[in-house]
Amino acid sequence: MIGSIVPNRLPRMGGFHATVSLLAMTLASATAQAQTAPEASPPAQAAQAVQAQETSGATAPSGDQGQAVDTAPGTPSAADDIVVTGVRASLQSAQNIKRNATQIVDSIVAEDIGKLPDRNIAEALQRISGIQIQRAFGEGSTVAIRGLTQVRTELNGRDIFTASGSSNSLSLEDVPSELLAGIDVYKNPSADLIEDQLSGTINFRTRKPFDFDGAKASASVTNTYYDLARRSQPAASLLLSDRWQTGIGEIGILASASYQKTAFRQDTISTEPFYTLDPTNAGDAATLATLGRTGQTTTLPHGTGIGEVPGDRRRFGVDVSLQWRPTDTLEFTGEYFRNDYKLRSYGYSYFAYTSGVAITPLAGAPFTYAPNGDFQSGTFVDVPIGNNTSIGARHSVTTDYSLNGKWKPTDRLTITGDFQYVDSKTNNLNSIVGLSGTATTLTQDISGAIPSFQITSAAGLANPATYNYGFYLDDLNNSKGTDTVGRLDGEYRFDGGFLRSVKAGIRYADRANRTNDTGYRYTGLTGAAGNLRYVDLGDFFRGSANLFGDIQAFALPTVLDYDATRATLGVTTTPPYLPSGTNSETQKTYTGYIAAFFKADTLPVPIDGNVGVRVVRTKVAVAGNYQQIDLITAPDGTQSTAAPTFTPVSQSNDYTSVLPSLNLRAHLTERLQLRLAASKNISRPDFNQLNPTLTITEPGTAQIDQQHTTSTGNPYLKPMKSSNLDASIEWYFARTGSLSVAGFYKNISNYIQTVITPRTVTFTDGVTAVYDVTTYDNASKAKVKGAEIAYQQFFDFLPGALSGLGIQANATYVDSQAPSPASQGPVTQLSLEGLSKYNYNLIGIYEHGLISARAAYNWRSKYLVTTSANGTGNLPIFQRPSGQLDASITVNVTPHMSLTLNGTNLTNTVRRTYYGITTRPRDAIMSDRQIAGVARITF
Known part of the structure; x- marks a missing residue:
């Protein structure tokens, strides 16, 4: 809801339309699903490409362990390799990974050191067919694979996560993309892949010193301008690597670091929940009479508002790896990976709304309605004003220590041991100063693409006399997560015959x-x-919104300093950490698997593949508290919080999962292959979903008429189970040319969905309030099915400079069926959250001579944001269809130096949401366009 506990605000814009237009017209090309890779020629990068093929197309599941597979018929050998570089090298490397993998895999490979196609990992992933992303403050933040958000994240085949009360996986916006050599997306499981995902596994690969033949150095500097925030921010990266022959064997050391600062601003126009007037209610009947709508279905919004939220991000990542090969049969790899991320969002929200309390129309004012009776325009009187100044900040640090050893005692036997320890910490701060007042009139018009509204008050919105203090809210929280993992794998290879190898392993994770x-x-x-400050909203929504003018608000510079805010308001203490605010979760898994890899190349249609089973024992324990906080009202009306009361809650669970899998590949011709796969998998509830802690805080007099929300988990949740069928036909007609079509079907039981349940609480002083409690439940069944098509090609057959043209295109269709929780209003049958039925990427590429350019357009159809969001009156929220254009152009000044110009969100996309049906808009959201200049050197 507009007035909820969420920071809101934004600064200025930029007038660089000419620059954007010139860039958009100049760029004939695009960022790519598989764009990015090594220099793919000399031994350094050639070795990396070979290693990728020998590890089933990516870092093997047990970390740095390589899994050798037989080369597909028709795969070019080293003898007939042609040296390629740049985008062609990246596409060729990614295509080879996909072609030679034993599962269905798609990849993005760094075109050069520190050069993924997008600086944000989620933005890069959206170029892969079957992947859809959601954005936070203008950047990609979360992904769904084939319509499901239950995604596993790995770093070099191992666990990686951001400590949080809300997730078990890595926050994709945290890691600088410059640290990565590539990203692999496994879309169907096999027995040797770690479980705990429904949709797929995303594996982030870093570089190792043995990837290069000798010394290697690379550095880049970037400056990015954010037009809505009207700010520029820097970024830089550095990689140094070398390897030596010594008296104790070969040793290699690699160190890389990346630093990014980014800015953003997000402008939001919101419309509050819609309520249908009930003619049997006396108050609603009177309102219908005032509107002249007696006997007609009529639905009114209960307010509107804006949020202007600027902010900044800072990413600092370090990766250091040491490799030692004492003999030809023994190799050790140790790695230290650290990621440090800071996010700060702040600003203003301003709104006029009544929440669940009736809103009063202005008698005689003109009103218009949609054919279904939904309000479209009109004027209301005596509407409460809310005016918040706020800040939200997050600081996350994740450190990963790993050690891998590989021993080949014979040519047939490989034994790999892997150890990992992850330590992750996150700290959060939220601080909000709320003012109150009364609007004389509120005039709304929501019929256009961008809602408009006017608020008037007796003294004027820019007059300090309009506002009274309302409340102060502050919240501190921190999370710490650790993971200790040990794994032992063995593979025995056979000479010839149908059975080519057997692989088995055990894994323990705490x-x-x-x-x-x-x-x-x-x-x-x-x-x-x-302590008020005049706020100029003249450039809000780049000046395209028809709003109420400027305001007064509590001073933002004060709110940016938490201690200064409390001092100004006379709040001398910080909120205490109580036992009732603590929750903990532990999860131990004991895993064993066996997989057989086979090949029948003497059949009329050669086949290969693997069959196996993975057995996992899971033990989970969670603990938390129910906490209730009452208010004490002094004789003068001043309110303060009483000592909380709490009740401990704990629950434990254990279960065994048997997960078989089968992957088949038929080589129809040397260039055409068919894949079939069947498997079972599980996805455990994340810790936030299990967390039993529930806090109920009594509302103050300034909030009593607002909508009250809280959230809790469900410690009784079961893991989701999925039975999967996959098929893919792939045609590799050129080194960088392919066409593939895939189909998939998932039958899911115990599907976890968000639900909102009302809960009435009576406090010690007799005050009663109703809370919308957001929690989770196991819906009985869900089904997801769909298809993907992907195509890429360079048009080398064209003459001269035109031979540099290329294209990547992919499209995905996903359909789902799932039971929906009870939802008010006209929409009660809902798809899975975050799932667009259709999405596509169209990417133009040009690479010839010194010039390399890309232009990428990504589009997705409408999708369900949430079944019932806080502050919506228990209504579902959908996002309308939207697309975004990004582009880049690079000039390779010398073989060792390049200059790049990148443009992001060139279409100035406005993302719009609505309550169930389009005649009930909720949010219109505008974010920055970005222009970045990059200078890069590599030796």
């Missing part, structure tokens, strides 16, 4: 997470508001 949260502390404020 994962723990602990979150401490103060909960939102409410401090009631009274009297005329002070």
Whole structure:
């Protein structure tokens, strides 16, 4: 909801339309699904490409262990290799990974050191068929694979995550993409892949010193301009690597670092929940009479508002790896990976709304309605004003230590041991100062693409006399997660025959997470508001919104300093961490698997593949508290919080999962192959979904008429189970040319979905309030089916400079069926959250001579954001169809130096959401366009 506990605001814009237009017209090309790779020629990168093929197309599941597979018929041998570089090298490398993998895999490979096609990992992943992303503050933040968000994240085939109370996986916006050599997406499981995903596994690969033949150095500097924020921010990366022959064998050391600062601003126009008037209710009947709508279905919104939220991100990543090969049969790899991420969002939200309380129309004012009776325009009177200044900040640090050893005692036997320890910490701060007032009139018009509204008050919105203090809310929380993992794998290879190898392994993982949260502390404020600042909203929504003008708000510079905010408001303490604000989760898994790899190349149609089973024992324990916080009202009306009461809650569970899998590949011709796969998999509830902690805080007098929300987990959730069928036909007609079509079907039981249940709470002083409690439940069944098509090609047959033209295109169709929780309003049958039925990428590429350019357009159809969002009156939220254009052009000044110009969100996409049906808009969201200049050197 507009007035909920979420920071809101944004600064200025930029007038670089001419620059954007010139860039868009100049670029004949695009960022790519598989664009990015080594220099793919000399031994360094050639060795990396060979290693990728020998490891089933990516880093093998047990970490740095390589899994040798037989080369597909028709795969070019080293003898007939042609040296390629740049985008062609990246596409060829990614295509070879896909072609030679034993599962269905898609990849993105760094075209050069520190050069993934997009600086944000989620933005790069959206170029792969079957992947859809959601954005936060203008950047990709989360992904869904084939319509499902239950995605596993790995770093070099091992666990990686961001400590959080809300997720078990890595926050994709945290890691600088410059640290990565490539990303592999496994779309169907096999027995040797780690379980715990429904949709797929995303594996991030870093570089190792043995990837290069000798010394290697690379550096880049970047400056990016954000037009809505009107700010520029720098970025830089550095990689140094070398290897030597010594008296104790060959040793290699690689160190890389990346630093990024980014800015953003997000402008939002919101419309509050819609309520249908009930003619049997006396108040609603009177409203219908005032509107002249007696006997007609009529639905009114209960307010509107804006949020202007600027902010900044900082990413700092370090990766250091040491490799030692004492003999030809023994190799050790140790790696230290550290990622440090900071996010700060702040600003203003301003709104006029009544929440669940009836809103009063202005008698005699003109009103218009959609054919179904939904309000489209009109004027209301005496509407409460909310005016918040806020900040939200997150600081996450994840450190990964790993050690891998590979021993080949014979030519047939390979034994690999792997150890990993992950330590992750996150700290969060939220601080909100709320003011109140009353609008004389609120005039709304939501009939256009961008809603407009006007608010008037007796003294004027830019007059400090309009505002009183309302409340102060602050919340501190921190999370710490650790993971200790040990794994032992063995593979025995046979000479010839149908059975080519047998692989078996065991794995133990001990994962723990602990979150401490103060909960939102409410401090009631009274009297005329002070420490105000004039806020110029003239460039809000780039000046295209028809709004109410400028305002006064609590000073943002004060809110940016948490201590100064409390001092100004006379709040002398920080909210305490209480036992009731603590929850913990532990998860131990004991795993064993066996897989057989086979090949029948004497058949009329040669086949190969693998069959195996993975057995996992899972033990989970969670603990938390139910906490209730009452208010104490002094004789003068001042309110303060009472000591909380709490009740401990704990629950444990254990279960065994048997997960068989079969992957088949038929080589129809040397260039055409068919894949078939069948498997079972599980996805465990994440820690947030299991967390039993529930906090109920009594609303103050300034909030009593607002909508009250809270959230909790469900410690009784079961893991989701999926039975999967996959098929893919792939035609590799050139080194960088392919066409593939894939189909998939998933039958899911115990599907976890978000639900909202009302809960009435009566506090010690007799005050009663109704809370919408967001929680989770196991819906009985869900089904996901769909198809993907992907095509890429360079048009080398064209004459001269035109031979540099290329294209990548992919499209995905996903359909789902799942039971929906009860939902008010006209929409009760809902798809899975985050799933667009259709999405596509169209990427133009040009690479010839010194010039390399790309232009990528990504589009997705409407999707369900949530079944019932906080502040929506238990209504589902959908996002309308939207697309975005990104582009880049690179000039390779010398073989060792390049200059790049990147443009992001060149279409100035406005993302719009609505409540179930399009006549009920919710949010219109505008984010930055970005122009970045990059200078890169490599030796």
